[in-house]
Amino acid sequence: MAQPFDLTLIWAGIIAFGVMMYVLMDGFDLGQGILFPFAPTEHHRDVMMNSVAPVWDGNETWLVLGGAGLLAAFPLVYAVFLPALYIGVFLLLAGLIFRGVAFEFRFKAKTSRYLWNWAFAGGSIVASFAQGAVVGAYIQGFATENFRYVGGALDWLTPFTVITGLGLVAGYALLGATWLIMKSEGEVQQWAYKIAPRLLLAVLVVFAVISVYTPFVDARVMSRWFDSFSLLWILPVLAMYCAWVIYSSLKQKREGTPFVATMGLFLFTYLGLLGSKWPYMVPPNYTLWDAASDYSSQLFLLLGFLFVIPIVLAYTAWTYWVFRGKVKQGGYH
Amino acid sequence: MELDPLLLSRIQFAFVVCFHAIFPVFTIGLASFIAVLETLSFKTGNPLWQQLSKFWIQVFAVVFGMGVVSGIVMSFQFGTNWSNFAYATANFLGPVLSYEVVTAFFLEAAFLGVLLFGRDKVPQGVHLFAAIMVATGTFISSFWILSANSLMQTPAGLELRDGMYYVASWSEALFTASFGYRFLHMALASFLTAALVVAGVSAWFVLQKREFDANRKALSIALWMLLLLAPLQAVVGDFHGLNTLKHQPMKVAAMEGNWETREGVPLLLFAIPDKEQQQNHFELGIPKLASFILTHDWNGTVPGLKEVPVEEQPPVFIVFWSFRVMVGLGLLMIAVGVWGLVLRPGGRYYRSVAFLQTLRLMSISPFLAVLAGWVVTETGRAPWLIYGQMTHAQGLTPSLTGGMALFTLIGYVVVYSLVFSSGVYYLLKVFRGGLEKANAPHEMDEVERPMRPFSAAHASLEGDK
Ligand code: HDD
Ligand code: HEM
Ligand code: HEM
Numbered sequence: 001m002a003q004p005f006d007l008t009l010i011w012a013g014i015i016a017f018g019v020m021m022y023v024l025m026d027g028f029d030l031g032q033g034i035l036f037p038f039a040p041t042e043h044h045r046d047v048m049m050n051s052v053a054p055v056w057d058g059n060e061t062w063l064v065l066g067g068a069g070l071l072a073a074f075p076l077v078y079a080v081f082l083p084a085l086y087i088g089v090f091l092l093l094a095g096l097i098f099r100g101v102a103f104e105f106r107f108k109a110k111t112s113r114y115l116w117n118w119a120f121a122g123g124s125i126v127a128s129f130a131q132g133a134v135v136g137a138y139i140q141g142f143a144t145e146n147f148r149y150v151g152g153a154l155d156w157l158t159p160f161t162v163i164t165g166l167g168l169v170a171g172y173a174l175l176g177a178t179w180l181i182m183k184s185e186g187e188v189q190q191w192a193y194k195i196a197p198r199l200l201l202a203v204l205v206v207f208a209v210i211s212v213y214t215p216f217v218d219a220r221v222m223s224r225w226f227d228s229f230s231l232l233w234i235l236p237v238l239a240m241y242c243a244w245v246i247y248s249s250l251k252q253k254r255e256g257t258p259f260v261a262t263m264g265l266f267l268f269t270y271l272g273l274l275g276s277k278w279p280y281m282v283p284p285n286y287t288l289w290d291a292a293s294d295y296s297s298q299l300f301l302l303l304g305f306l307f308v309i310p311i312v313l314a315y316t317a318w319t320y321w322v323f324r325g326k327v328k329q330g331g332y333h
Numbered sequence: 334m335e336l337d338p339l340l341l342s343r344i345q346f347a348f349v350v351c352f353h354a355i356f357p358v359f360t361i362g363l364a365s366f367i368a369v370l371e372t373l374s375f376k377t378g379n380p381l382w383q384q385l386s387k388f389w390i391q392v393f394a395v396v397f398g399m400g401v402v403s404g405i406v407m408s409f410q411f412g413t414n415w416s417n418f419a420y421a422t423a424n425f426l427g428p429v430l431s432y433e434v435v436t437a438f439f440l441e442a443a444f445l446g447v448l449l450f451g452r453d454k455v456p457q458g459v460h461l462f463a464a465i466m467v468a469t470g471t472f473i474s475s476f477w478i479l480s481a482n483s484l485m486q487t488p489a490g491l492e493l494r495d496g497m498y499y500v501a502s503w504s505e506a507l508f509t510a511s512f513g514y515r516f517l518h519m520a521l522a523s524f525l526t527a528a529l530v531v532a533g534v535s536a537w538f539v540l541q542k543r544e545f546d547a548n549r550k551a552l553s554i555a556l557w558m559l560l561l562l563a564p565l566q567a568v569v570g571d572f573h574g575l576n577t578l579k580h581q582p583m584k585v586a587a588m589e590g591n592w593e594t595r596e597g598v599p600l601l602l603f604a605i606p607d608k609e610q611q612q613n614h615f616e617l618g619i620p621k622l623a624s625f626i627l628t629h630d631w632n633g634t635v636p637g638l639k640e641v642p643v644e645e646q647p648p649v650f651i652v653f654w655s656f657r658v659m660v661g662l663g664l665l666m667i668a669v670g671v672w673g674l675v676l677r678p679g680g681r682y683y684r685s686v687a688f689l690q691t692l693r694l695m696s697i698s699p700f701l702a703v704l705a706g707w708v709v710t711e712t713g714r715a716p717w718l719i720y721g722q723m724t725h726a727q728g729l730t731p732s733l734t735g736g737m738a739l740f741t742l743i744g745y746v747v748v749y750s751l752v753f754s755s756g757v758y759y760l761l762k763v764f765r766g767g768l769e770k771a772n773a774p775h776e777m778d779e780v781e782r783p784m785r786p787f788s789a790a791h792a793s794l795e796g797d798k
Contacts, residue, residue, distance in 0.1 A: 058442055060405070065434045067408050071419060072427025079420035082412030083730045089413055090741045093406050094748050100402045101752050108759070147420070149730075153737045294499050297424040301431055308435040315443045 007298040011073035012281075012288050014305065018066050020270060023131075024175070024263055025059040028052065031176015033099060033124020034169055036117060038195070044188050045117065048176075050327045051183040053103065058316060060096065072301050076147060076291035080282050081134070083149045084142050085156050088130045095127030125169060132168025135273070136161030140217055141283035147290075160217055167206035171266065174199040178246070178258040183327050196250050196258060204243060207269065211236070214276065218283070221276045232275045239268035336735025339726055342414040345742040347711070351704055352749055353407050356400030358703050361475060361520070362527025363393050364468035367448075369554075371464040375457055381547040387452075388771040389531070391763050394449055399756045406745070414738070418718055418728030422498050425491060425506055429481045437474035441467055472520070479519060483512035485719050486710070487580045493722070510580050514573040515710075521566045522706065525666065526699035528558035533696025534764060536689040544768040549683050552692075556682060560670035567663055571626070578627055581720055582636040583645070584713035587652035589623050590616075593637040598623040606649040611639060647715040651708060658705040662698045669695055 029052035039045050071078040082089055098119040106116035133156060140160060143151035177199055180192040215222035225232065242264035249257035281288040292298070367389055374382035408430065411419040419426065447455060447463035455463075484491075490505030491498040500506050532555035538548040578585045590606045590613050591598050600622035604613040624633040638646050669691060676682035683689070714720055718728040763771075 054446075057401070061434065061438055061442055064405055064408050064438065065431065067412070068427065068430040068434050070427075071412070071423050072431045075420050075423030075427060078412045078423070078427075079416040082409060083416045083732050086413050086730075086733070086737050087740065089409055090744055093409060094744060096405060097402050097748055097752060101398075101755065104398055105755060105759070149416070149732045151732065153732075153734060293427060294424040294497075296500060297428050300500075300503060301428040304432055304435065308439070312435065312439045315439070 007295060007302060008289055008292040011298055015069055015073060016274060018062060018069060022062040022066055024266060025062060027172045028175040028179040029056040029059060030124045030128045031172040031179065033120050034128060034173040035176050036121040040191060044191060047184050047188045047327050048180060049106065051180060055320065056103065073293055073298060074281055074288065074291040075293050076282055076286060080142055080144060080149045084151060085134060085137060087153055088133055088156060092127050092130035095123040095130065099123030099127065128169045128172045129165040132165035133161040135168065136164030139214055144282065144285050160213060163206060163209055167210060170199060170202040170206055174203050175262050178262045182255050182259050185326050193250060193253065197247065200243065200246055224276055235268045235272040235275060239265055242268060336739055338733045338735045338738045339729050341735060341738035341742055342729060342733065343725060345738060345745060346410055346414060349406055349410060349745055353403040354703065354707060355700055356396050356403060358523050358526050359530065360393060360397050360400055361471040361523035363389060364471050366527045366531060367393060368464040368468045371461045375461050381550060384547050384768050384772050385551050388768045390449060391771050395756060395760050395763060402752065414730055414733060415728045416730040418723065421496060421723065424498055425484065425500050426481055429477050433474055433477035437470045437477065441470035475516065475519060479515050480507050480512055483509045483515050486714060487511040488719050488722055511576055514569065514576050517569050518573050521562055521569060522699065522703050524558060525562050525566060526703065528555045528562065529699045530696045531555040532559065532692045536692040538767060539683050540689050547768055552683060556673040559666060560674055563663065563666040563670045567667065583638060583641055583647060586636050586638045587647045587649045587713055588656040588709060589635065590649060590653045591635055591637045592639050594634065594640055595637065596624065596632045596634050597621045598635040600626065606653050608646060608649050645716060647713050652713045655705040655708040659702045659709060662702040665698065
């Protein structure tokens with residue numbers, strides 16, 4: 001079939017966008033769960049949960065779409081990552097299940113509420129850690145032969161992936177805290193202001209470790225960044241600028257800026273990561289063109305997406321609009 | 334002992350998919366029932382319809398929530414345990430599953446909020462529209478997923494090149510030979526599930542004389558549905574079987590417990606098929622009936638299992654008995670439907686205690702029939718994952734070890750048991766609360782918040798408050 005466009009590139013863009021959407025949106029609500037054990041009172045926890053209750057479900061649908069979309073556009077990624085991260089994927093799903101039912105049951109529970117608190121916190125932390133470890137595993141690369149994963153069950157679990165796992169936990173916690181600043185007031189907001197700078201510090205430390213470490217994990221990354229001066233350097237610079245904005249806006253007690261700047265920090269770090277690995281989709285052996293599905297399948301799905309995704313985005317925006325504003329005592333009424 | 338990753342993966346897949354299947358089959362039917370109630374309420378303005386709808390929406394919310402949580406697991410199963418299969422079929426399976434997400438899941442998510450919480454916030458017409466859209470969403474979802482499944486049963490429209498399938502014709506691949514029958518049979522199964530659960534729960538309320546008028550109406554609707562749909566299901570099932578005979582003869586041979594290809598095959602009512610000895614023990618059957626049903630000729634030839642080598646025969650015992658469970662329950666449903674009709678004159682159907690108690694018992698029958706049906710379909714396909722083309726063993730993830738598979742199998746069993754018991758416990762509370770609680774004016778206390786499936790239900794998890 002004639003191929004007027006390189007659909008693989010378009011799909012790479014769509015998937016990259018979808019992953020970013022998922023990370024930012026589910027990130028702040030996973031963050032609530034991570035911060036849950038540290039909240040001083042049950043009232044804090046009520047507000048935290050209420051601040052994300054109307055939207056978390058839609059957020060997780062993006063994960064399902066990510067899974068199915070990968071299978072459709074880059075089946076190799078789906079067929080290598082999932083076997084390689086087998087145990088991690090199970091932990092991720094189990095974490096999400098517990099978190100999901102905790103959302104449902106905590107509000108109905110009275111005496112057993114503490115159990116659902118733990119289910120929510122534990123599920124969120126495990127799920128976030130597992131996602132961070134996936135990022136680390138991606139940077140490390142996978143043992144593949146003839147388009148199949150051939151490594152062991154726990155190859156992905158290395159000191160490096162533990163660090164990236166913890167890094168994402170800290171990052172989501174920061175997103176969660178700055179989201180809370182925006183959505184709450186009074187003592188809950190004060191508390192969020194207090195913890196946010198510490199989380200920022202934790203995030204920066206982990207980012208520094210990862211940045212130093214990554215080039216040693218993967219020589220190709222090393223040469224990309226250091227062989228000749230590249231435009232890529234603008235990304236870490238922008239990320240650092242975002243970190244500075246977070247810090248100063250927290251000091252000035254601004255409400256919206258810290259959250260927006262944290263999203264910027266995530267975005268530029270993410271782009272930096274993509275830039276390091278480009279065009280490898282299943283490192284170290286396969287590029288995105290190796291991983292792609294058939295042209296006609298890509299086309300078949302793209303036509304539908306072009307039509308449906310704008311509607312989905314419009315609906316999502318509408319939900320956020322409906323639930324805009326601060327969480328008042330006791331939630332949205 | 335060496336752990337077999339193939340066997341463990343099959344057990345795991347069967348477990349998670351059966352667990353998942355329980356919920357959609359109910360939500361699909363219930364969504365349509367709610368849409369009907371909302372339509373009646375909109376058209377007649379009779380408050381009874383709304384009372385009923387409020388109650389059943391609460392039930393729907395809980396079941397739907399469980400369906401979502403278990404469904405998320407399903408979409409990753411293909412990659413974790415069956416990566417060779419997923420990779421080989423990705424050109425077809427990927428777009429189909431993605432379309433399911435964007436056309437069905439997002440649609441359901443969008444209108445669910447309005448259905449659950451919007452009654453007082455949007456005009457009644459919009460609320461009705463939301464109910465219809467949620468019901469539509471569940472059918473769109475079935476369309477895509479059953480199309481994927483039917484392709485594995487009766488593959489068509491694909492081309493195999495270098496170990497990858499390429500879609501040669503989307504229309505042939507989406508609408509394969511078994512798809513129409515499967516979709517109809519499944520849709521009827523969902524309606525029957527809703528009808529029997531509604532009948533059982535309403536019968537229980539009627540026995541307790543609670544909200545008598547509304548529940549009697551619900552009971553009456555459910556019984557008409559049962560009377561109409563149960564026989565229809567048997568007819569559709571029969572056609573489904575004839576189609577299977579054409580495309581998957583070994584599956585039918587296993588369903589009939591027939592070893593030799595021969596004429597005038599009896600319909601076995603009882604037998605213990607023994608794959609090792611390639612014969613049945615303790616056969617009891619009606620002479621020539623199987624030939625007649627399958628070929629419409631008393632002396633028609635029916636294929637036997639021995640036509641293929643032992644390794645290519647499905648597990649006969651499981652298929653044989655699951656099929657009898659499904660058909661047996663189907664016949665029972667027809668009988669109960671007819672009994673309801675006999676009791677209809679003079680309204681004895683809501684006074685006969687024996688009948689009402691039977692209905693209560695029958696409310697789990699559709700779930701058993703559905704699971705038995707899927708076991709027939711899926712186990713009967715063995716050893717093929719894609720019938721005649723790819724076996725289970727070929728589809729398995731190559732790097733998977735027995736230890737890994739055992740770990741996640743135990744993990745899912747534990748997680749699901751916890752989730753399921755909480756869910757069922759809560760559902761029973763919603764039932765106990767009944768229409769009264771669902772319609773009680775309640776001030777939203779601090780534990781309520783909108784936009785979540787479960788918060789549409791007002792029972793609390795413990796205690797009776
Ligand atoms: C005939 C119907 C049917 C069948 C055979 C299946 N499902 Fe299902 N599924 C539904 C009908 C459905 C549904 C009615 O549309 C659900 C139930 C509750 C819900 O939210 O949607 C659903 C939910 C649901 C979800 C959660 C959707 C969300 O986030 O809103 C996922 C990811 C899947 N399913 C995936 C699967 C996979 C991979 C299956 C293949 C084995 C499968 N389902 C079999
Ligand atoms: C929701 C209803 C479904 C139920 C209850 C169900 C049930 C089962 C069962 C019991 C098995 C085990 C058979 C055996 O190994 O002996 C199985 C296998 C399988 N089914 Fe289904 N199935 C359902 C839908 C689907 C759909 C829609 C698909 C694909 C799109 C599918 C794909 C598979 C695959 C890949 C296997 C092979 C793994 C295995 O043998 O366990 N199933 N299913
Ligand atoms: C009463 C007579 C019935 C007959 C003759 C019948 C026939 C069949 C046949 C032949 C199959 C296997 C098709 C294949 O694998 O190719 C099947 C599957 C199935 N049956 Fe039935 N059935 C009956 C009743 C029921 C009832 C009452 C239910 C549920 C309420 C049900 C639910 C299912 C389901 C869910 C499947 C698997 C999906 C599918 O392949 O359609 N059946 N049935």
